[in-house]
Structures are given as structure tokens and as C-alpha cells.
Amino acid sequence: MIRIYLLEGKAFVWNYADVWRIREEHRIVGVLVGALPRKPRQNVRLGLPLELLPEEARLLLEKGLAILVKSPTSQSLDDGKSQDPLLPGKVAAYEMELEENYQEQLRLSAKQRKAVLDSLADRIAQGRAKKWQRKGEGGDPLVQPAESGSGFVLPQESMMIQLPTERSEITQEEEVDWHVAAQLWPYAGQEHHEMRYCIFRDLWERGYYVTTGSKFGGDFLIYPGDPMRFHAHYIALCFPKEVPISLRDIISAGRLGTNVKKTVLLCSVDQDGTVAYTSLRWSGMQ
Known part of the structure; x- marks a missing residue:
């Protein structure tokens, strides 16, 4: 659930x-x-x-x-009486878990560093040989093995920490x-909310994706598919059935839809719950 x-x-x-x-x-x-x-x-x-x-x-x-x-409601930690008596133990367990995570990340980082050095061992040896030759010293250069990584130190402030997005305890x-x-x-029971919900549900039941339309001055944006893949086709404006719409609002809505290349839908709900749609598209002068 x-x-x-x-x-x-x-x-x-x-x-x-x-x-x-x-x-x-x-x-x-x-x-x-x-x-x-x-x-x-x-x-x-x-x-x-x-x-x-x-x-x-x-x-x-x-x-x-x-x-x-x-x-x-969370209790205040300023009052000693309201504190959880198990809090010190929980803090100690949390710190121990952090230390275990740090040691594990340190081990994995050293192992990864050693693998990288081993893969570059030949190139490191060639580089040292060239440096030896540039100095004009005779004989074969002393080729040292790549560092094992055992001395690698991971700063504790660089360790990865899990940040839970919900309560870790029930x-x-x-x-x-x-x-x-x-x-x-x-x-619940608000007239404006009931109207918006009827329109939202009707559009959703028709198979559309419906999101907030505030960024385009509307109530909803209507997409034919997932908004990550499609542009919105419609801007829905919700109006009560019995309230008249001024001509200025109609012109503003039509021009808005044209500027963002979307069709404006004037939506209202009848007394029986049926949703009525009127589309607006600005055609301009011919």
C-alpha cells in the first residue's frame, strides 16, 4: 500500500x-x-x-x-525527561556502524587502487626507464614494483554515507x-476542488498523463504519454459551469496556447458529473 x-x-x-x-x-x-x-x-x-x-x-x-x-509529532530533545532512554545506545551503535562502513570502503578503495597500479605496471616501468636514460646514467634502471596500495589512506570526510529518505525505524x-x-x-467538500478533481479524473480515465499547469498559466497540462517522452498537447482551464467567462479571459487563453503551441481546453462539470470541453485555437488574421 x-x-x-x-x-x-x-x-x-x-x-x-x-x-x-x-x-x-x-x-x-x-x-x-x-x-x-x-x-x-x-x-x-x-x-x-x-x-x-x-x-x-x-x-x-x-x-x-x-x-x-x-x-x-516529534518530541523536543531539550527536555531531558522526554528523551529516549535508549538514545545513548543508539548513538553508539550508529557511530560503530559508521566506523565499519569506513573500514570497508577503505579496504575496497585500496584494492581498486592496487588493481589500477597493476594494470599500469608496464607503462610505469617504461617511464622510469626513459627517465633513467635522460639522466645519462648507464646500466639498467632499478625497476621498482608498483605500490601495493597497502599504505593508501581514504580521508574519512570523503567516505560515502547513506542518507535515508524515510524513517529507518517503525x-x-x-x-x-x-x-x-x-x-x-x-x-474534502470544497466546491473548487470537487470540480478540479472531476476534470482530472475524467482526463486520467481517458488515458492521458495529467500534471500541474501552473507554469503555463493553466490548471493542468495534458500529455499523450509520459512527460519524459512527450510534450503537452493541451492546457486545461477549469471554470464552473454557471459562471460566465469574460471575453478578455478567452482571448488571453487563446493567445497563451498559441504562443506555447498548445490547444487550450475550457473545462467545466455539469450537475450530473459529466465533463464538458471546449477547445480554443488562435487562428489570427487571414
Whole structure:
């Protein structure tokens, strides 16, 4: 079961296997929002967690593919009474594990270095012979064997450290009822959310990949296949059925779609739940 974690009204998936599953099996894309450990100051390529739209999370919940949970509130470590009595032992075990990992990486690095030196032994010998000849010294050069690598030292700050993306220990997590509006999940029953979800679900059931359309000024972007392989064909704008759309908004939407080479879809939901679509394409003056 996919676990979706709530934080301040937003839904996140932390497990990489769940992220792969919801994309490959269920056509849910989401947005990666986590900084990469080795490049934390850039925002071009991001990593876990995966943030889901409320509509994406609800679709998984409605299909019975996921559950909505919230983590228990962490206790303050400033209060000595609230500290885990087993904390010193856990810290010692963690430090011991780090030392074992360091020794293992040191051994493997020395072994790899020795293999590289052994493969270059002939070239090293030839280089020493040429250097000996340039000095004009007679006789055969003293050919020393390649270093064994036993004296190799790996700086401890250069060792690789595993960074877990979810809790390493089992903790009690409280399941959240997504049918009821709450502080962490305020969307249940909201008219605007219900309209957006009906449109999102209808597009998803038609076989499209649907992502957020905020970067193009729309509600959703609609792809014929995985966004890693295809460009979006449509920009979806969601409007209530009974609310009139101003002519200025229609012209703006049409010109926007033309500038980014996409068709604009004006989407609305009837009282019976049927989704109606109207496409806009700017033809210009002929």
C-alpha cells in the first residue's frame, strides 16, 4: 500500500519504490521537490520527496491504492525527561556502524587502487626507464614494483554515507480520513476542488498523463504519454459551469496556447458529473 504523508496541507511520497510504481503503473507524475545531497544549492534537478497534487493524491486514495497518514509529532530533545532512554545506545551503535562502513570502503578503495597500479605496471616501468636514460646514467634502471596500495589512506570526510529518505525505524503513524476536511487535508467538500478533481479524473480515465499547469498559466497540462517522452498537447482551464467567462479571459487563453503551441481546453462539470470541453485555437488574421 502506497503511503502518502501530509505536511501543512500538502501530500508527499517518500518511498522511491512507491514513486516508481505510481508513475509506471498508474500514470501519476507529481513533482520532485527535494534537494539532491551532493548539489543542494541548485534547483534544476531535484529528488525525493515527490509532492502530489490534491487531485493526484485523491485519485490514488479513491482507487484504494494508497492511504493518507501523518507522522507523530516529534518530541523536543531539550527536555531531558522526554528523551529516549535508549538514545545513548543508539548513538553508539550508529557511530560503530559508521566506523565499519569506513573500514570497508577503505579496504575496497585500496584494492581498486592496487588493481589500477597493476594494470599500469608496464607503462610505469617504461617511464622510469626513459627517465633513467635522460639522466645519462648507464646500466639498467632499478625497476621498482608498483605500490601495493597497502599504505593508501581514504580521508574519512570523503567516505560515502547513506542518507535515508524515510524513517529507518517503525513508528506509529496516524491514518487520516480523506473524506473529512481537516487542517492537514482541507480539500474534502470544497466546491473548487470537487470540480478540479472531476476534470482530472475524467482526463486520467481517458488515458492521458495529467500534471500541474501552473507554469503555463493553466490548471493542468495534458500529455499523450509520459512527460519524459512527450510534450503537452493541451492546457486545461477549469471554470464552473454557471459562471460566465469574460471575453478578455478567452482571448488571453487563446493567445497563451498559441504562443506555447498548445490547444487550450475550457473545462467545466455539469450537475450530473459529466465533463464538458471546449477547445480554443488562435487562428489570427487571414
